[in-house]
Amino acid sequence: MDIGLLKVFQAVAKEGSISKAAQSLSYVQSNVTARIQQLEQELKTPLFYRHSRGITLTSAGQTLLEYTVRIFKLMEEAQQAVLDSPVPKGTIMIGSDTTAAVRLPVILSAYRGCYPDVEVQLQICRPADLTQAVLQHNVHGAFLDGPVDHPEIVQELVIKEQLGLIIPDSMGYEGLHSVQGQTLLMLNAECLYRMRLEAWLREDGLKLGKVMEFGTMEGLMACVRAGIGYAVLPVSYFKRMNITQGISCYPFPDRYAEVPTVFIRRRDLYMTSALREFIEVVKVHLPEAVCSEERSAAGNRVVDAGK
Numbered sequence: 001m002d003i004g005l006l007k008v009f010q011a012v013a014k015e016g017s018i019s020k021a022a023q024s025l026s027y028v029q030s031n032v033t034a035r036i037q038q039l040e041q042e043l044k045t046p047l048f049y050r051h052s053r054g055i056t057l058t059s060a061g062q063t064l065l066e067y068t069v070r071i072f073k074l075m076e077e078a079q080q081a082v083l084d085s086p087v088p089k090g091t092i093m094i095g096s097d098t099t100a101a102v103r104l105p106v107i108l109s110a111y112r113g114c115y116p117d118v119e120v121q122l123q124i125c126r127p128a129d130l131t132q133a134v135l136q137h138n139v140h141g142a143f144l145d146g147p148v149d150h151p152e153i154v155q156e157l158v159i160k161e162q163l164g165l166i167i168p169d170s171m172g173y174e175g176l177h178s179v180q181g182q183t184l185l186m187l188n189a190e191c192l193y194r195m196r197l198e199a200w201l202r203e204d205g206l207k208l209g210k211v212m213e214f215g216t217m218e219g220l221m222a223c224v225r226a227g228i229g230y231a232v233l234p235v236s237y238f239k240r241m242n243i244t245q246g247i248s249c250y251p252f253p254d255r256y257a258e259v260p261t262v263f264i265r266r267r268d269l270y271m272t273s274a275l276r277e278f279i280e281v282v283k284v285h286l287p288e289a290v291c292s293e294e295r296s297a298a299g300n301r302v303v304d305a306g307k
Helices: 003-015 018-025 029-043 059-083 100-114 127-135 192-203 217-225 235-241 273-285
Strands: 048-051 054-057 090-096 118-124 141-145 153-168 184-186 211-213 230-234 247-251 258-266
Touching: 003 018, 003 029, 003 059, 018 029, 054 059, 090 100, 090 127, 090 273, 100 118, 100 141, 100 235, 100 273, 118 273, 127 141, 127 153, 127 258, 141 273, 153 192, 153 217, 153 235, 184 192, 184 217, 192 230, 192 258, 217 230, 217 247, 230 235, 235 247, 258 273
Parallel strands: 090 118, 090 141, 184 211, 184 230
Antiparallel strands: 048 054, 141 258, 153 230, 153 247, 153 258
16 A cells, blocks of 8 residues: 555545645645545445545545554654654653643653653643543543543542642532532543542532533632532642632542553554653653651641541
């Protein structure tokens, strides 16, 4: 199968139009049409549905597109492997969910200081999307709440976070009953934090109330301050916000508190010196959290929630 044909196929699939693909490739339209027909004849199956609005992939076309993306990513990795040097350089793409990203500035600063010739591109998105981004070679690795169970993924524990209830002082706190009937504010309504909270609630014979999802941490915390609801976040994140009034953090009991943050990458990914050294910097600057430190209360408004 000719790489040039796959390049044309990928462009047509991306643009959804023969004419637009021709423009993006600087080809004449008849050339693109001929190459798609050649590929379909070679594979003995149609790759696109033709209709008045353009073209869309058939199921066979979708399958081929997935492999095409992987082929070009592998070609890119092969080039990186050939050009790789002991001194890190080039670009690495790192993904992260919003809460894990809070810990990244110290890592990025230290890494840039050691390896100024490496450009680190950061992509922030939902945990489920991050796993797919790693599998599809869109990022070299990603930080997210773990564990992640997938045969094509290697994961490494980065830090054990301790969860806390983030509650506005106007709501008051009298044990877990304080959040009964209140609105839970979250960045991702299906995340591990919610699962841990629901387990704790069930133990006390309580149920989760309404859930409101937010696109940004800033918006979420503003609504907590306004008394609209409460949140579940790592205690370390609350401490970094350095809040002195209006909101308090009540750590989860030990049996529900711990949430591991892991760094994941594809098992078959070629480890460039730039990525390898990035992981080493992560290990140095993100040691496992110490529970006793996360639970210290007085100066940081982290209150003992009890069992």
